[in-house]
Amino acid sequence: MPGRIFRYEQVASKIEETIKMLDLQPGDKVPSVRQVSRELKVSLNTVFQAYAILEAKGLIFSKPKSGYVVNVPPRTLNAPHLKQNAALPAVVEITGMAAAMMKNAKENGIVNFSILAPVNEHLPVIKLNKYVTAALSETRNENYQYPLVDGHPRLLKQIARRAFEWPNSIDQQHILVTNGCMEAINLCLDAIAKPGDIVAVESPTYHGILQSLEQRGLKALEIGIDTQTGLRLDNLRAAIANNNISVCIFMPTCHNPTGCAMPQSNKIELVNLLGEHNIPLIEDDALGELNYHGNNLPAKAYDTYDNVLYCSSFSKTLAPGFRVGWVSAGKYHHELEKLKFGSNISTNGVLQDAIGRFLESGQYDKHIRKMRLSLQSQMVKYVGTISGYFPKETRLSIPQGGLSVWIELPITTDAFALQKAALAKGIGICPGHIFSASNIYHQCIRINYCPLWNNKIDNAIKTIASLLS
Incomplete structure (x- = not known):
């Protein structure tokens, strides 16, 4: 069944065509978000989604106080090859491997990309503390029962x-x-x-x-x-x-x-x-x-x-x-x-x-909207950097949400061996072995892009790339 083409994907393709047609060079400005929204009669959010894809591809980047500009020519960002046909039902035997991997990453991972959870900076910690206190402080409180x-x-x-x-x-x-x-x-x-x-x-x-x-x-x-x-x-x-x-x-x-x-x-x-x-x-x-x-x-x-x-x-x-x-x-x-x-x-x-x-309190929806925007920005940084550092044969998913990116590495890669080598460097990643009952994703890894972007994150991704080399 052919996949549906989303509006933001159509907008992204249109902008990419415009960049090629106008022969824009690295550093040249691309049309503003408001201009694209007005000319294509789409919402600002749709344009932001489209620019996020182009930024993840490395075609453009956001320049403070200047809007979006053309990046250096990127390499093609290809989607991973995934298993397409249902095989025979399989007996599952991954618990020992998964448990050991998660424990080792928790104990030894200075930079932990393996645990799929949001970091505190994305969470309304202070507000939640207020409501926990309220839940404990009422007279005749039933919460103790x-x-x-x-x-x-x-x-x-x-x-x-x-x-x-x-x-x-x-x-x-x-x-x-x-x-x-x-x-x-x-x-x-x-x-x-x-x-x-x-x-x-x-x-x-x-x-x-x-x-x-x-x-x-x-x-x-x-x-x-x-x-x-x-x-x-x-x-x-x-x-x-x-x-x-x-x-x-x-x-x-x-x-x-x-x-x-x-x-x-x-x-x-x-x-x-x-x-x-x-x-x-x-x-x-x-x-x-x-x-x-x-x-x-x-x-x-x-x-x-x-x-x-x-x-x-x-x-x-x-x-x-x-x-x-x-x-x-x-x-x-x-x-x-x-x-x-x-x-x-x-x-x-x-x-x-x-x-x-x-x-x-009505604050949840506002929190979620803010969290989505922050995570999407994080995703763009991670995908763009991984695409730049990792081997050219690497294939990436472009997430439409969530916390993780799925990465297919060169076919000769043993993701489990890579995970062990990365852990020795204080970096936790998830090998593809644990995402299937059969060994069909041995060259794949999952990375959580929730940890806030900084030089330590950039260096960790660069270190994984060097291990692949």
Whole structure:
């Protein structure tokens, strides 16, 4: 299925054509954002998106008080080659490798690109502290007692309000607060799947999902994706026709590790396809709020089959250490509720209340908008620098949101060996091995571009490039 061309991509192509047509040279100014917006009749945000792509390609750069100017001629920035055809279901065995890698990076990584979490500079720490204090200071405070199994009423109400304008909104009675998004996913798997079942996942996919499958004796069936439009529906159809799939776990928005996002039309098609085949979809939307376009609704919003178990979290937007996530599982809600109570009773009530208060204040959307812009700026710097330092055969994804960039290195590269060598230099990266149940991404790495850009970051990327040499 051909990928949809976004408006900002069309604008980027138009500007690139203009630069070539006018034979602009390095240092020459390109049309201003307002000029392009006016002439092409598009929003300022669309033009900024287009310029972000061109900046990531190295074609232009932002010059203080001068706008955008032409950069030195860049090399072509190619998208990674990704697995396109579903293979046979595979037994998953990556937990030991992933756990050791994450522990070593945490303990030894002076510059840590491996842990996918926002740094404090991107978070509203002072404001959250205020609401944590408020959650603890009220007279006759119920937060010192066990919270309700479903979650704190204040937070449940605010979550439901955020989904109120979806085509298919979420009932507050069908929301369950969890210890992060991964507990939500694990509860869904425990409610639906049994050992030996086949679970369809994207290729590559977040290693935490593969670890959950391994712990439950489930088999992974990997479905190819496009680095811009996400899950390939033609591959999924073929997989359904040839396998007895029990459940799917997909990240339609801000995919981890590539940062791609499915167009809304594809999400609707995905929901209908799985609904018609009665295959539940566990939607991992932990990073969805960080979509640079800001208006990309989750697949759950179009679920008329009550077939999507929607899992999300505040770990990537507010506080990773709070470990507050949630799930809306529709017809599976009561089963998940029983599993939650049987495993750990409930999630921290004080932190739920604090997040609920922050959402009540109306500051969350403003924070998210600011965070998206900051992350997009970070992404441009990282992608441009990696493109400049790494070998010419390197291929990069251009994320549409999230926190990470997926990098395909020369075919002879052993990413696991590179990860060990980088760690010896105090740099943590994620090798591609842990994003697949089979060894098909041995030459790939994932880098988190959230750490604020500075000379130390620049030197770390340069060091990785020197190790590749």
